[in-house]
Amino acid sequence: MAAVSGSNVSDTRLIAATGKTRGEWHALLDAENAATWPHPDIAKWLHREHGVDAWWAQGITVGYEQARGIRAPGQQADGTFVAGSSTTVDGELQSVLEKAITIFSDHLGSSPVSISRAAKHPTARWSLPDGTGVLVTVSPAAIGTVGRARVAATRTRLATEDALDGAKTELATVLQRFGE
Structure with missing residues (x-):
């Protein structure tokens, strides 16, 4: 948002x-x-x-x-921060979600704690030992587009604003693996 x-x-x-x-x-x-x-x-x-x-x-x-200085960019109502990155790739939603789960599970060294395959925009969510999380959402690339999907990765519950740039860079790097 x-x-x-x-x-x-x-x-x-x-x-x-x-x-x-x-x-x-x-x-x-x-x-x-x-x-x-x-x-x-x-x-x-x-x-x-x-x-x-x-x-x-x-x-x-x-x-x-x-x-009004009440909230910094990327800051949530609870005071934590979120960072995101996205890419558009070829593929149908479910196959792209499965590839995202494989790529992020490999990178994070763990399996998702939840997967929502039946949602309009399928998701997978990881909880990490440091208290942060990763949410991956797969959506149609554009209304009426067939065979293309947008993969949005969000790092959640970051403790400080200083963590934003590193988290964005990390997510963008992981998302590059879709092109490999």
């Missing part, structure tokens, strides 16, 4: 989805003193009072928290 925050989504796209620019949303939230609210309350208010789709409400909330 953090991908919606900051400058990753244009105001043009934000207006098309929500009817307002980032600055307009921030001004409305400031007028409500939302910087003092817990994260869920901000997102619920946007949805309830302004009809913002739940996904966009989360993104606006994260962007607002980042803009």
Whole structure:
């Protein structure tokens, strides 16, 4: 969700989805003193009072928290950080998921603690001894695309912002193995 925050989504796209620019949303939230609210309350208010789709409400909330210094980029509501990387590969969702499980299990030295093959976007999740985790999600590359899949890898529960760059680099390196 953090991908919606900051400058990753244009105001043009934000207006098309929500009817307002980032600055307009921030001004409305400031007028409500939302910087003092817990994260869920901000997102619920946007949805309830302004009809913002739940996904966009989360993104606006994260962007607002980042803009007001409440949350750093990549930081979750619990204070931990997440880092991600993705790639698009040839293959159907289930076969790509199986390859991802093999590649990440080999890299991490363990099997996933959960696999969700039946989900719309199949996933595999690893819990690591240091308390962090890895989530791999496989999705269609684009609406209507056949034979291509997007593999998104996320490192979860990182303790510090300093760990982000290394985690992103590690995930990108592992994802390169799809081309081997």
